[in-house]
Amino acid sequence: MSNPNKYRLRRTMMFLNCQKPGLIKDPYVYKPDSIMLDLEDAVAEREKDAARYSLYHALKEIDYRGVERVVRINGLDTDLWREDIRCAVAGGCDSIRIPKTETADDVRTVEYAIAEAEREFRRPEGSVLIMAALESARGVINAMSICDSSERLFGIALSGGDYSKDLQVSISGTGVEFMGARQHMIIAARAAKVQCFDTVWTNLDDMEGFRKEVETIHAMGFDGKSIVNPRQIPIVHKIYTPKEKEIIFAEKVIKEIDEKKAQGIGVFTVDGKMIDIAFYDGAKRTIALAKASGVYKGDL
Amino acid sequence: MKILKSAVAGTLESSDCMVTVEPGSNGIEFDLESAVIRQYGKQIRKVTLETLGRLGVRNAKVHMVDKGALDCTIKARVECACMRASEHEGRINWGGVIR
Amino acid sequence: MINAVGREIPDEILEITGKEPFQGNYYRDDVPMTKIGPTIRPVMNNQKSKLVANIREALIKCEAHDGMTVSFHHHFRDGDLIVNMVMKEIHDMGLKDITICATSLGKAHAPLVPMIEDGTITGIESSGVRGAIGEAISQGKLKKLAIMRSHGGRVRALTTGESHVDIAFIGAPTSDDYGNLRGIGGKADCGVLSYAIVDGNHADYCVAITDCLVPYPNFPAHIAQTKVDYVCVVDEIGIPSKIASGAAKPTTDQRKLLMAQYCTDVVVNTPWFKEGFSYQTGVGGASIASTQYLAEIMRERNIHMGFGVGGLTKAMCQLLDDGMARVLLDVQDFDLDAVKNLKNVNHHRIPAGVYANPLNKGAVVNKLDYVVLASLEVDVHFNCNVVVGSDGMITGAQGGHPDTAQGAKCAIVICPLMQGRIPAICTDVTTVTTPGESIDVVVTDYGVAVNPARPDILEALKAADCVPLKTIEELRDIAYSIVGKPEKVEFEDRVVGIIEARDGTIIDVVRQIKEI
Numbered sequence: 001m002s003n004p005n006k007y008r009l010r011r012t013m014m015f016l017n018c019q020k021p022g023l024i025k026d027p028y029v030y031k032p033d034s035i036m037l038d039l040e041d042a043v044a045e046r047e048k049d050a051a052r053y054s055l056y057h058a059l060k061e062i063d064y065r066g067v068e069r070v071v072r073i074n075g076l077d078t079d080l081w082r083e084d085i086r087c088a089v090a091g092g093c094d095s096i097r098i099p100k101t102e103t104a105d106d107v108r109t110v111e112y113a114i115a116e117a118e119r120e121f122r123r124p125e126g127s128v129l130i131m132a133a134l135e136s137a138r139g140v141i142n143a144m145s146i147c148d149s150s151e152r153l154f155g156i157a158l159s160g161g162d163y164s165k166d167l168q169v170s171i172s173g174t175g176v177e178f179m180g181a182r183q184h185m186i187i188a189a190r191a192a193k194v195q196c197f198d199t200v201w202t203n204l205d206d207m208e209g210f211r212k213e214v215e216t217i218h219a220m221g222f223d224g225k226s227i228v229n230p231r232q233i234p235i236v237h238k239i240y241t242p243k244e245k246e247i248i249f250a251e252k253v254i255k256e257i258d259e260k261k262a263q264g265i266g267v268f269t270v271d272g273k274m275i276d277i278a279f280y281d282g283a284k285r286t287i288a289l290a291k292a293s294g295v296y297k298g299d300l
Numbered sequence: 301m302k303i304l305k306s307a308v309a310g311t312l313e314s315s316d317c318m319v320t321v322e323p324g325s326n327g328i329e330f331d332l333e334s335a336v337i338r339q340y341g342k343q344i345r346k347v348t349l350e351t352l353g354r355l356g357v358r359n360a361k362v363h364m365v366d367k368g369a370l371d372c373t374i375k376a377r378v379e380c381a382c383m384r385a386s387e388h389e390g391r392i393n394w395g396g397v398i399r
Numbered sequence: 400m401i402n403a404v405g406r407e408i409p410d411e412i413l414e415i416t417g418k419e420p421f422q423g424n425y426y427r428d429d430v431p432m433t434k435i436g437p438t439i440r441p442v443m444n445n446q447k448s449k450l451v452a453n454i455r456e457a458l459i460k461c462e463a464h465d466g467m468t469v470s471f472h473h474h475f476r477d478g479d480l481i482v483n484m485v486m487k488e489i490h491d492m493g494l495k496d497i498t499i500c501a502t503s504l505g506k507a508h509a510p511l512v513p514m515i516e517d518g519t520i521t522g523i524e525s526s527g528v529r530g531a532i533g534e535a536i537s538q539g540k541l542k543k544l545a546i547m548r549s550h551g552g553r554v555r556a557l558t559t560g561e562s563h564v565d566i567a568f569i570g571a572p573t574s575d576d577y578g579n580l581r582g583i584g585g586k587a588d589c590g591v592l593s594y595a596i597v598d599g600n601h602a603d604y605c606v607a608i609t610d611c612l613v614p615y616p617n618f619p620a621h622i623a624q625t626k627v628d629y630v631c632v633v634d635e636i637g638i639p640s641k642i643a644s645g646a647a648k649p650t651t652d653q654r655k656l657l658m659a660q661y662c663t664d665v666v667v668n669t670p671w672f673k674e675g676f677s678y679q680t681g682v683g684g685a686s687i688a689s690t691q692y693l694a695e696i697m698r699e700r701n702i703h704m705g706f707g708v709g710g711l712t713k714a715m716c717q718l719l720d721d722g723m724a725r726v727l728l729d730v731q732d733f734d735l736d737a738v739k740n741l742k743n744v745n746h747h748r749i750p751a752g753v754y755a756n757p758l759n760k761g762a763v764v765n766k767l768d769y770v771v772l773a774s775l776e777v778d779v780h781f782n783c784n785v786v787v788g789s790d791g792m793i794t795g796a797q798g799g800h801p802d803t804a805q806g807a808k809c810a811i812v813i814c815p816l817m818q819g820r821i822p823a824i825c826t827d828v829t830t831v832t833t834p835g836e837s838i839d840v841v842v843t844d845y846g847v848a849v850n851p852a853r854p855d856i857l858e859a860l861k862a863a864d865c866v867p868l869k870t871i872e873e874l875r876d877i878a879y880s881i882v883g884k885p886e887k888v889e890f891e892d893r894v895v896g897i898i899e900a901r902d903g904t905i906i907d908v909v910r911q912i913k914e915i
Contacts, residue, residue, distance in 0.1 A: 021373040022315035026881065029844045030653055048379045050309050056394060058371035063880075090394035121395060204651070230653035278336065314819055337915065338790045339885035368819030370882065376452050 003126055005094060006154045008068065008290050010034050011240045013157075014227040015072075015198060017042035018051040027067070030230035031237075033292070034068035038076045039084050040075065040099050048080055052087045059091030070131065072097040076106055089128055090115035090176055095154065099160065101132035102139045104149035111150045129154045131197075135162035140181045147192030157226060158182065160199030173209050175216060186221045195223040204229055214239050241293035242286045250286035253279045254300055262286055303360045307384035308327045310369075310377035317369040319381040322361040328352055334366035347371045354397050385397075404782055404831045406907045412894055412903070416544065421906040424805050427731055432758060434485050435560030437603045440628065445716045450576050451629045454488040454608070458566070460629060461604035463489065466496045467565040468522070470602060470677060472595035473503035474570070474731065475587060478641030478676035481570040481608055484633065490519045498522030500564055502553060502594040502751070503796050506530040507641070515540050524562055526550055527786050527796020536895055537792045539911040545793075545896035547786055547832070547909075550594065550730070551755025551762060551802035552901045557601040559758065561903055567602035569595045569622060570636045574609040578627025579620035582748070583741060585611030587637030590732035590741050592621040598749035610636045643735045650684030650690070658813050659688035661842045661866045662771055667696050668863035669856055670767035671808055675705035675725075679764075679803055680771040682712055682733045685813045689771060690714040697723050708754065708763055709799070716740035728763055730754045730799075755802035757901040764799070764806025767814070772800055774812045776828040781835030781850045781869045784813060784828035786898060789821045791888040791912045793896065797832050801901050804837035809856060816843040822878035822885065824848075824871065829888065831907040832898050841871060849873050889913040 014032040016023045043051040071088035074080035102282040130152045189196035198217040201210045252270045290296035303323045310318040402420035451457045509531040514520045521542035536545045556562040572585035582592040599622045607630045680686040704724035713736035718724040727746045732738045776784040788794040804810040814823045841848045846869035850856040890910035900906040
């Protein structure tokens with residue numbers, strides 16, 4: 001069971017309230033990599049049913065033009081999440097985001113319900129991926145086992161609002177309160193070979209603070225960031241655009257390794273220096289980022 | 301599906317519509333207010349009646365105030381109002397009556 | 400008769416108006432014509448005072464009569480009090496069958512609707528009408544044909560005598576007792592009187608209305624004492640906060656910012672963007688944002704604007720103050736920053752005729768490289784509609800749209816693909832107000848379309864690979880695939896208004912809306 005979308009680019013994952021038709025009708029014009037159609041926190045308790053009908057028809061009828069459609073379901077501590085999954089899977093979503101994930105069992109519980117829905121609605125087994133949001137100290141500490149919990153799981157995301165409450169701190173804007181969680185999560189994600197996403201930045205009046213935070217998490221190795229406003233998208237994408245030097249190097253690495261492998265040679269050199277096969281995946285990712293950023297015009 | 305009580309779904313925000321469903325005895329009595337009635341009135345009526353048909357609603361008063369909603373939103377709001385008005389609970393027939 | 404943009408202009412309308420159907424942008428180029436002057440009463444007696452006690456006295460002294468035409472300017476925008484003040488007096492005098500020849504009419508003028516209904520007002524000539532008056536005209540309440548003409552077109556109509564103004568009422572922020580008028584100062588500071596200058600030149604009588612009488616001489620005068628018959632002092636001519644209503648915070652709407660970015664990319668990647676280029680833009684969020692993006696690139700590449708024109712805003716004035724623009728030419732001020740900026744010696748007032756009259760010896764718009772415009776609808780022939788809503792109701796104004804679009808080397812229209820459910824890019828606009836031959840580039844949130852008549856622009860943008868290029872048909876198809884193809888709006892047969900092209904030919908007609 002290998003889903004080709006598991007490792008797609010996810011620099012920007014934009015939250016959208018399923019209950020707002022004006023928001024979900026054409027968010028793709030802003031070119032996020034993923035949208036996260038929210039049934040959880042953004043939707044008022046008495047509109048939970050309404051949000052599902054909106055979600056189902058949006059998934060069925062709106063052409064999101066290749067943008068990944070993640071659905072954030074309600075928490076496992078509610079009586080809503082099972083129907084949320086049926087609705088999302090029936091509608092044709094790409095992925096499910098589990099809120100407040102604390103343990104690997106949480107993921108497996110959701111995975112079971114998804115598999116059931118895939119059968120009910122005749123979707124190929126494994127077509128729906130999972131991401132887990134870690135929103136508590138326990139969840140963050142369990143990052144490693146959560147990352148290893150399911151073949152469907154493509155990544156974990158820090159959810160800073162609830163996490164900071166659990167940690168008994170307030171969000172400072174400096175990121176100091178998230179240092180440990182971020183470092184721990186990115187290491188766990190890399191160890192498990194899944195992706196890692198940073199929390200939202202909600203102060204839209206401080207775009208400079210946002211930019212700095214994105215630079216930090218980019219440097220830390222995060223694959224992307226959760227977004228609450230389309231204005232944040234070009235900022236993230238710019239920071240995630242590879243430098244020309246990196247692109248040229250990546251291109252050489254890929255060409256050298258492909259060529260030598262085809263000739264059965266196992267020693268690779270770029271610009272006169274020996275390189276390792278381990279460079280290959282990183283180079284591929286650089287080229288993919290460059291393409292998505294619109295700066296790569298080559299033939300790879 | 302039987303409309304047991306009056307129920308509302310949707311909002312008056314742009315791109316949304318607000319649907320009110322009430323019990324009726326005279327078939328479907330549909331009443332539409334829309335800023336785009338001259339360009340999309342027929343389409344909105346068609347989608348609404350088809351949706352009611354799929355839900356098996358035979359008798360109801362349906363009032364819609366449309367703010368430029370797309371068809372997918374119109375369906376969602378009509379369905380939601382009817383489900384609420386019929387006091388539906390439990391699993392929803394996604395891909396069946398809801399489609 | 401079918402005109403050059405494919406619109407049917409009924410023969411009876413051509414007959415009633417004595418006008419020709421639109422024949423293309425350059426139909427009257429180089430064609431000899433004669434200007435018409437007003438009939439005036441010279442003031443030789445140095446004992447005569449021009450001050451009158453009230454509007455009523457001015458009306459009587461100016462021989463107000465049934466069937467006359469009165470004119471107004473719109474520099475006070477939504478804060479205008481003059482039109483309602485004068486029309487109330489005319490109404491109270493029991494005068495009938497009045498034609499209003501305004502530079503524009505807006506939301507502030509809803510009180511005119513009952514006067515349309517009772518026959519006080521039977522004719523309206525304007526660059527457009529918003530709000531309740533537009534609805535009244537669309538519903539067929541106005542007895543005569545409404546005439547919609549651009550700012551340049553209005554100057555043309557007054558200079559050729561197509562329209563004759565009996566009494567012009569000019570709201571003036573400051574005036575002296577002998578009728579030297581200035582647009583600046585006073586309580587209702589609007590900066591300029593550009594649109595009213597032609598009225599001073601061509602109306603038989605000219606009444607200045609002010610709420611700030613200043614000592615003689617009020618110089619330099621924007622409209623001189625030689626044009627003004629009477630001066631009337633009233634309590635209030637305008638509501639300041641609504642005059643400068645264009646002073647909006649910079650937009651944070653990413654969709655507008657996206658379109659602004661595309662627009663700037665178009666400008667900087669076409670051949671006219673070089674030292675000394677000229678530029679006009681509007682007051683919308685996307686236009687202002689695009690001016691700011693443009694300023695960044697001008698600084699980066701050390702390119703200066705030769706001149707900027709228009710209805711001006713803070714963003715344009717900033718370019719002048721920063722030394723990034725050499726000269727601004729001003730016909731209207733949308734915000735207080737623009738009014739204040741008139742102190743800059745390189746910020747010049749120009750009359751509407753100099754700005755845009757097509758039938759003079761060359762207007763400023765002819766020297767424009769770029770103009771950035773908006774539109775309610777654009778069709779696959781690049782025709783624009785800025786007057787009639789997609790629901791068939793009159794709701795907007797031509798303003799300088801047709802003038803600048805024709806004049807500029809590169810006319811760019813910014814327009815979101817859809818407004819709610821209404822597709823802005825469509826097969827045929829509801830009403831043609833600017834011909835497609837004037838429009839070169841259409842910028843939407845879904846991509847940019849270039850008029851096939853401009854292969855030079857298309858080549859430049861392709862080479863730069865800077866914006867998502869689409870054909871206009873592709874944009875229309877995307878819109879229809881999302882919102883569905885709209886039904887054709889139904890109209891009655893009766894024509895309620897005509898849309899004049901710049902040169903006075905008829906580019907389209909507006910019919911009465913069908914009741915539903």
